[in-house]
Amino acid sequence: MKTVVLEVRSLADTLADAARAMNSGRADAATRIGFATPELLWQVLSAKRWELLKALCGAGPVSIREAARRVGRDVKAVHGDVTALLQAGVLTRPADGSAGIEFPFDAVRVEFLLQAA
Structure with missing residues (x-):
């Protein structure tokens, strides 16, 4: 399973x-995308975008129009x-250079730690 880890x-x-x-010649099993702050993570990963990722997970390449249809939203809003x-x-x-978008992962894990000030 190909997993992406979104982390702070x-x-x-x-x-x-x-x-x-x-140095070791070995990479993590998961792809990691880091965000500097939790606020930045949530700015990029809004509820609507999370819904979009769920609809695209495992779907392969799709057009933006098809992605909008899958989530029942306006094409212009999904394009943003x-x-x-x-x-x-x-x-x-x-x-392959074809038009469209792809979420190339089978799973998403979000990691961040909330600590007392």
């Missing part, structure tokens, strides 16, 4: 993990959400 972590921690993976998710690296364009 510092740039220093992300770079340290990348260096460790390069797709743009934000593409910029964050959560969605991709199909590898």
